[in-house]
Amino acid sequence: MSDTYYDLMRRQGISRRSFLKFCSLTAASLGLGAGGAEAIAQAMQTKTRTPVIWLHGLECTCCTESFIRSAHPLAKDVVLSMLSLDYDDTLMAAAGHQAEQALEDTIKKYKGNYILAVEGNPPLADDGVYCIPGGKPFVEKLRRVAKDAKAIVSWGSCASWGCVQAAKPNPTQATPVHKVITDKPIIKVPGCPPIAEVMTGVVTYILTFDRLPDLDAQGRPKMFYSQRVHDKCYRRPHFDAGQFVEKFDDAGARMGYCLYKVGCKGPVTYNACSTVRWNEGLSFPIQSGHGCIGCSEDGFWDKGSFYDHLTTIKVPGIAGAEGTADKIGLTVLAAAGAAVAAHAAVTAIKQARSTGRNDKVSEVEK
Amino acid sequence: MATIQTQGFTLDNSGQRIVVDPITRIEGHLRIEVNVDKNNVIRNAVSTGTMWRGLEVILKGRDPRDAWAFVERICGVCTGVHALASVRSVEDALGIKIPKNANIIRNLMHATLYAQDHLVHFYHLHALDWVDVVSALKADPKRTSEIQQSISPWPNSSPGYFREVQNRLKKFVESGQLGIFANAYWGHPAYKLPPEVNLLATTHYLEALDFQKEIVKIQTIFGGKNPHPNWLVGGVPSPINVDGAGAVGAVNMVYLNMVKDICARTNEFIDQVYIPDLLAIAGYYKDWAAIGGGLSGKNVMSYGDFPEIANDYSNASLALPSGVILNGDLSKVLPVDLKAVDEVQEWVTHSWYKYGDEAKGLHPFDGVTEPNFVLGKDTKGSRTNIENIDENAKYSWVKSPRWKGHAVEVGPLARYLVAYASGRKDIKEQVDGVLKALDVPVTALFSTLGRTAARGLECQWAARKMTKYYEDLMANIKAGDLTTANTEKWDPSSWPAEAKGVAPVEAPRGALAHWVKIKNTKIESYQCVVPTTWNAGPRDAKGQIGAYEAALMNTPMAKPEQPVEILRTIHSFDPCLACATHVMSPEGEELVSVKVR
Numbered sequence: 026m027s028d029t030y031y032d033l034m035r036r037q038g039i040s041r042r043s044f045l046k047f048c049s050l051t052a053a054s055l056g057l058g059a060g061g062a063e064a065i066a067q068a069m070q071t072k073t074r075t076p077v078i079w080l081h082g083l084e085c086t087c088c089t090e091s092f093i094r095s096a097h098p099l100a101k102d103v104v105l106s107m108l109s110l111d112y113d114d115t116l117m118a119a120a121g122h123q124a125e126q127a128l129e130d131t132i133k134k135y136k137g138n139y140i141l142a143v144e145g146n147p148p149l150a151d152d153g154v155y156c157i158p159g160g161k162p163f164v165e166k167l168r169r170v171a172k173d174a175k176a177i178v179s180w181g182s183c184a185s186w187g188c189v190q191a192a193k194p195n196p197t198q199a200t201p202v203h204k205v206i207t208d209k210p211i212i213k214v215p216g217c218p219p220i221a222e223v224m225t226g227v228v229t230y231i232l233t234f235d236r237l238p239d240l241d242a243q244g245r246p247k248m249f250y251s252q253r254v255h256d257k258c259y260r261r262p263h264f265d266a267g268q269f270v271e272k273f274d275d276a277g278a279r280m281g282y283c284l285y286k287v288g289c290k291g292p293v294t295y296n297a298c299s300t301v302r303w304n305e306g307l308s309f310p311i312q313s314g315h316g317c318i319g320c321s322e323d324g325f326w327d328k329g330s331f332y333d334h335l336t337t338i339k340v341p342g343i344a345g346a347e348g349t350a351d352k353i354g355l356t357v358l359a360a361a362g363a364a365v366a367a368h369a370a371v372t373a374i375k376q377a378r379s380t381g382r383n384d385k386v387s388e389v390e391k
Numbered sequence: 392m393a394t395i396q397t398q399g400f401t402l403d404n405s406g407q408r409i410v411v412d413p414i415t416r417i418e419g420h421l422r423i424e425v426n427v428d429k430n431n432v433i434r435n436a437v438s439t440g441t442m443w444r445g446l447e448v449i450l451k452g453r454d455p456r457d458a459w460a461f462v463e464r465i466c467g468v469c470t471g472v473h474a475l476a477s478v479r480s481v482e483d484a485l486g487i488k489i490p491k492n493a494n495i496i497r498n499l500m501h502a503t504l505y506a507q508d509h510l511v512h513f514y515h516l517h518a519l520d521w522v523d524v525v526s527a528l529k530a531d532p533k534r535t536s537e538i539q540q541s542i543s544p545w546p547n548s549s550p551g552y553f554r555e556v557q558n559r560l561k562k563f564v565e566s567g568q569l570g571i572f573a574n575a576y577w578g579h580p581a582y583k584l585p586p587e588v589n590l591l592a593t594t595h596y597l598e599a600l601d602f603q604k605e606i607v608k609i610q611t612i613f614g615g616k617n618p619h620p621n622w623l624v625g626g627v628p629s630p631i632n633v634d635g636a637g638a639v640g641a642v643n644m645v646y647l648n649m650v651k652d653i654c655a656r657t658n659e660f661i662d663q664v665y666i667p668d669l670l671a672i673a674g675y676y677k678d679w680a681a682i683g684g685g686l687s688g689k690n691v692m693s694y695g696d697f698p699e700i701a702n703d704y705s706n707a708s709l710a711l712p713s714g715v716i717l718n719g720d721l722s723k724v725l726p727v728d729l730k731a732v733d734e735v736q737e738w739v740t741h742s743w744y745k746y747g748d749e750a751k752g753l754h755p756f757d758g759v760t761e762p763n764f765v766l767g768k769d770t771k772g773s774r775t776n777i778e779n780i781d782e783n784a785k786y787s788w789v790k791s792p793r794w795k796g797h798a799v800e801v802g803p804l805a806r807y808l809v810a811y812a813s814g815r816k817d818i819k820e821q822v823d824g825v826l827k828a829l830d831v832p833v834t835a836l837f838s839t840l841g842r843t844a845a846r847g848l849e850c851q852w853a854a855r856k857m858t859k860y861y862e863d864l865m866a867n868i869k870a871g872d873l874t875t876a877n878t879e880k881w882d883p884s885s886w887p888a889e890a891k892g893v894a895p896v897e898a899p900r901g902a903l904a905h906w907v908k909i910k911n912t913k914i915e916s917y918q919c920v921v922p923t924t925w926n927a928g929p930r931d932a933k934g935q936i937g938a939y940e941a942a943l944m945n946t947p948m949a950k951p952e953q954p955v956e957i958l959r960t961i962h963s964f965d966p967c968l969a970c971a972t973h974v975m976s977p978e979g980e981e982l983v984s985v986k987v988r
Contacts, residue, residue, distance in 0.1 A: 085466050086467045090618045096604065105559065111571075113571060118575035121414070148444075156442045159413060160441075189444075272881065280632070281637045282640075313614055313620075314641065
């Protein structure tokens with residue numbers, strides 16, 4: 026007889042009151058309202074802990090490091106009470122044969138019922154020899170574990186898009202998960218790494234509602250990836266007012282002006298950084314003085330320098346609405362108005378399409 | 392084979408072969424194979440890096456100001472160290488001097504990483520080699536409470552507190568879903584702690600997991616996020632504004648107060664939890680002060696770090712000194728020159744790369760890396776299903792770096808030995824204190840336990856430095872200096888047509904350096920030689936074994952099929968394989984034939 030989350034939490038000395046509080050906080054962090062809290066409470070009282078297999082391909086482990094930074098819920102509580110992390114090379118006690126046996130046991134015992142979380146990606150060049158944990162190409166392990174998984178979570182930009190090892194010329198032919206596994210539901214949680222609470226938020230959502238969150242056309246959860254960093258940036262009023270940092274540590278920088286002209290990719294980056302923020306909501310790159318480098322976007326390494334500003338935001342079909350930071354720098358008042366118009370138009374087009382990133386709307390010119 | 396003599400070790404691969412792959416609780420992918428004799432003592436050791444990413448070729452042709460972001464993604468565990476090495480090497484190439492505040496903030500961010508990374512290593516990557524979680528269920532929480540109160544003033548010490556944790560563990564185990572603790576080595580005869588100490592350490596495993604995320608918030612304040620905070624060539628990206636209009640949008644008093652608070656709490660946790668636990672656990676494993684020494688009693692190296700004078704990397708400025716010790720002679724510390732072509736060199740005789748002349752090593756400015764995945768004739772299995780590796784041929788994605796031809800160990804222990812031998816008072820006091828507390832001689836440092844103890848002491852040292860750097864920053868701001876970036880040479884048009892630079896960093900895992908060549912404002916070549924390359928590297932052209940291999944030699948194993956002893960020694964180095972295995976040709980030609988599957 027397996028325990029439910031609720032049983033576990035109660036036995037661990039967590040009161041019913043605290044349990045319900047946890048459910049409402051989780052619901053609130055997911056934007057689900059009071060009904061959501063009830064659903065979470067219901068789900069956690071009736072389910073056993075879902076097994077999760079967490080595989081690592083070519084990667085840097087920043088996703089795992091981010092995951093353990095989660096404050097709500099704590100990584101400790103996720104691992105001990107919410108799911109059963111049956112295989113994870115970074116955290117598991119067993120090694121070698123014993124670790125591989127744990128993997129086999131989970132695949133067999135929970136066939137079709139475990140979640141596969143992938144950090145990193147498989148290199149396909151040269152028979153896959155650039156990543157051979159256990160003496161075999163990682164891609165084989167990925168395929169084998171994916172076969173009986175209920176769903177796959179692609180952690181971070183490596184698993185979602187390819188990330189740094191797939192930047193040109195991608196010497197190992199590092200390949201994102203969805204190009205190798207095509208017959209399973211995949212939820213992409215991009216970012217280098219993704220925000221800790223976004224990771225645990227996605228996991229909590231899947232476990233409690235027993236379904237994948239609504240995804241955009243690129244497979245990302247809409248709840249965290251449907252708005253640009255720019256849309257909710259607290260420095261946005263400075264953009265609209267034409268107040269820009271011209272150089273790092275200049276007077277504008279110390280005033281907290283917009284970082285657009287020193288390369289900020291916030292206007293073309295879909296992520297929750299400017300809302301959820303990082304490390305328990307403490308800050309995010311723009312707040313700490315550096316532009317967004319767009320790390321949750323497909324191929325962000327190959328879109329020009331992180332310090333080249335997006336010189337043009339072209340909005341097809343709208344005459345005269347071509348605001349650029351350069352022009353704004355010259356004629357602040359006139360161009361600021363144009364920029365507001367340009368962004369209103371971008372937002373409108375985005376809403377009409379409702380499908381995540383769109384290369385035609387905004388393009389980066391070197 | 393007949394036995395082989397090297398560096399004072401006798402290699403004999405005739406006994407039973409044990410394979411541990413994957414080595415878990417590390418960064419990246421590592422395989423260890425050993426041969427044990429009939430008494431289950433390790434007589435041959437083989438370290439194989441099983442991943443390779445090729446980052447340096449990806450950097451070719453890029454803007455040198457962007458390089459930090461690429462190389463930062465070499466590793467997300469020791470996050471930021473490659474970014475720091477990158478901005479320093481580009482600044483060295485272009486002759487950019489960083490402002491005093493930027494130097495202090497970089498030191499503060501780096502010390503913050505030391506504290507967090509060492510803490511996570513001890514509790515989450517290493518402790519389970521010494522601590523039997525299941526045994527903790529048998530503990531008497533009252534006794535655990537007494538032990539806790541006798542070794543530390545840490546307030547979470549009541550019998551009820553430990554009982555609650557024990558109950559949580561009990562229910563977890565009874566659920567039958569053991570998660571990350573499944574199928575491990577619980578009950579193995581190599582575990583020596585009484586149940587009460589196991590409960591103490593397991594409780595702190597959970598507490599440390601909660602606390603580590605607080606430490607890194609200093610990186611978030613100055614770098615915007617963690618892991619992978621932002622850096623800047625010429626300084627740091629975060630402007631300081633403590634009293635003017637717009638202060639709310641910069642590093643202001645609110646953030647600075649938070650930094651102060653985090654420094655204090657970090658010192659408290661390390662002093663009251665980590666160090667007392669380390670000493671308590673070490674007391675039961677003193678036999679490990681004579682096991683796993685490897686190269687540590689022979690050759691160790693540190694590049695030095697924490698320049699307390701901006702832009703000055705001499706030992707007069709470095710809080711952790713640079714130097715090399717050869718043959719265990721602590722009376723002599725030799726200087727290191729990263730630009731000297733005959734000092735740092737890499738060999739590929741036993742690595743899956745190709746050189747024109749593999750009898751020679753290459754300096755990183757002249758480095759060549761052409762993948763060449765071939766297996767030796769004595770390999771068991773196939774190219775895509777390796778059962779046993781053949782160490783007489785090529786056998787790793789890690790190269791073999793050497794200093795003037797010597798295999799050396801790097802890392803906290805190496806740094807502490809260099810600092811100790813250099814007569815650094817702060818380090819010497821710490822080391823002598825712990826030797827006295829454990830009642831062991833100085834030679835006890837040359838061991839698996841010594842490596843683990845040095846990391847703990849360095850964590851404490853780094854926490855002290857965090858506070859110092861916070862105070863330095865406040866003093867400098869008080870003196871009226873708000874500058875955090877030098878942008879005089881920000882514009883590439885101000886750069887020379889050709890430039891090259893190199894810069895050292897002591898990463899938590901050891902000596903790291905990046906070598907960059909810039910031509911017509913773009914990166915022409917980029918080479919990294921990283922700590923785990925020094926430690927995890929395979930044999931070289933002369934057959935000299937690397938630091939992991941040496942450290943495993945002559946280790947007795949209780950049950951070779953349950954390789955706790957191998958994990959102890961390998962984990963004592965804190966392996967980071969993504970760091971070790973990313974090197975690639977500076978020429979940037981297509982190096983592999985790609986088969987689309």
